[in-house]
Amino acid sequence: MTSIVDIHPHIISSDERTYPRNPLNGVPSVWSKNRPTSWQQLIQAMDEANVGKAAIVQASTCYGFDNSYVADAVQARPERFTGVFSIDLMAKDAPERMRYWFERGLTGVRVFTAGSTMPTQANTLDDPRTFPAWQAA
Numbered sequence: 827m828t829s830i831v832d833i834h835p836h837i838i839s840s841d842e843r844t845y846p847r848n849p850l851n852g853v854p855s856v857w858s859k860n861r862p863t864s865w866q867q868l869i870q871a872m873d874e875a876n877v878g879k880a881a882i883v884q885a886s887t888c889y890g891f892d893n894s895y896v897a898d899a900v901q902a903r904p905e906r907f908t909g910v911f912s913i914d915l916m917a918k919d920a921p922e923r924m925r926y927w928f929e930r931g932l933t934g935v936r937v938f939t940a941g942s943t944m945p946t947q948a949n950t951l952d953d954p955r956t957f958p959a960w961q962a963a
Contacts, residue, residue, distance in 0.1 A: 832872065832880040835930060838888050839895050848890040850938070855887035864885035865899035884912040886938045891923075897930040911932035
């Protein structure tokens with residue numbers, strides 16, 4: 827297999843019962859509605875493009891901070907995928923959530939501060955006083 831790596835694909839399941847949609851700010855991204863791609867479809871596209879591995883990035887504008895679909899895809903095909911999760915970095919349980927997703931096999935964290943469905947950039951991440959949970963961790 828080739829050494830080409832795709833570093834930022836997103837995946838969306840058609841199984842909304844197992845993977846319910848809960849986009850950040852309640853607004854789904856246009857691409858997640860119009861061009862959903864399952865992990866199986868991603869594998870097919872990767873094979874066609876001669877891509878050996880992908881770092882799947884959590885689709886926060888579809889699933890919010892529930893990284894289950896990415897984790898399940900990584901578990902199903904660890905030789906093809908690694909996963910990047912997204913959490914609420916401002917939450918008091920942020921360190922525990924990070925540990926949880928690392929334990930589920932994900933390897934990176936996405937710092938999601940804005941996006942196509944958010945009107946402004948979240949600029950509170952640059953102030954260490956906004957991270958009381960991290961100070962105790």
